[in-house]
Amino acid sequence: MKQAMPSLPASCFLAQTAIACNNIKMKHVPALTDPSLTTFYLAENEIAKIPAHTFLGLPNLEWLALSKNKLDTQGLHPHAFKNLTWLKYLNLDRNSLSTVPAWPDSQQELQLNDNLLQGLQRSSFQGVVTESVLKGSHSLSMLVFNNSRLQEDQLAPRAWIDLPPQGLQCLMLHHSLIECISGYMFAHMKPGLGFLHLSHNRLRADGVHGMSFHGLRASLAELLLDHNHLQAIPRGHLGLKGLQVHDSNRISAHLENNLIDQRHIIPTAFSCSQASERGPPAPAGEEGS
Known part of the structure; x- marks a missing residue:
């Protein structure tokens, strides 16, 4: 056990x-100097501001949980995480952030569920740690933007263009307003995403066309389109040869709770599927998040 620190409650x-x-x-992050600290839980507090040098004394931090606080984009300094060059997991769920914050190249998972994101543009992923944050983030494997109220005109075609091609494996956009x-949104990704989650949105069949999933033909193992407004199987879905069958009865393309008339599904709609037991990565949990 560590000895009590004067700056800590x-x-x-x-x-x-x-x-x-x-x-x-x-109400604020305590000033600490401890190179041995790797995990810092600060969830469910009233933190509204994080200045530039808040974590300067914690250079080896790998796991930082700031969910359920009162952070907004003005209160979170652009340089707040600049020195955390070993940071792997950052949870900012349930705050009031309107933009995606910059993070170090070491980042593997970023969670921004239940925020107030105003859109995802190419500039959303450009920041202060490198000239373009994602261009150097070769470790990043998962982005989670669930419950962020994103709309169709807020998801720019080139939003992910600076993502490292071999990096991102899982993109989660549950419970938004995407239509x-x-x-070609994912066309530059090679080999491409393995898991794309778009459940509980407002997707229509005419909003998912033949090139929507271009670049993911061979890589996509799980596609969640359930709980949308689809009236037919999207045309872009038919060319996804990488979709896997988890067992004899369940396929990894989820289309339940849409407006699709099963009588109109052509017999070859899922003929590209192959047997596999591959499963999606689960977002890391935390205490009090």
């Missing part, structure tokens, strides 16, 4: 390489 839990200060009505997927 007494209710914080201290372990050898971790500190947990969840749900203690904390269409622009053509």
Whole structure:
């Protein structure tokens, strides 16, 4: 166990390489200097501002949980995570962020569920850690933007163009207001996404055309389009040769709870599927998130 630190509230839990200060009505991140600290839980507090040098004394931090606070884009300094060159997991769920913050090249998973994102443009992923944040983020494997109120005109065709081609494996956009997927949005990705989750949106059949999933033909193993407004199997779906069958009865293309008349599904709609037991990665959990 660590010894108590003067800048930490007494209710914080201290372990050898971790500190947990969840749900203690904390209003700011305490100033700490501890190169051995790798995990810092600050979920369910009242933190509204994170200045530029907040984490300067924690250079080896790998896991940072800031979900359920009061952060907005003005309160989160663009340089807040600049020195965290070992950071792998960052949870910013349930705040009030309107833009995607910059993060270091080491980042593997970013969670931004339940925020107020105003759109995803190419500039959303350009920041201060490198000239273009995602251009150097070769470790990033998962982006999670569920419940972020994104609309169809806020998902730019070139939004992901600076993503490293071999990096991102899973993109989650559940519970938003997306009505269409622009053509060639994922065309630069090689080998491409393995898991694309678009459940609980407003997708229509005419909003998903033949080129919407171009670039994912061989790689996509799971496509979630359930709980949308589709009246037919999207044309772009028919060319996805990488979709897998998890068992004899369940395919990894989910289209349930749409407006599709099953009598009009052609027999060859899923003929490209192959047997596999591959499953999607699950977002990492945290205490108090």
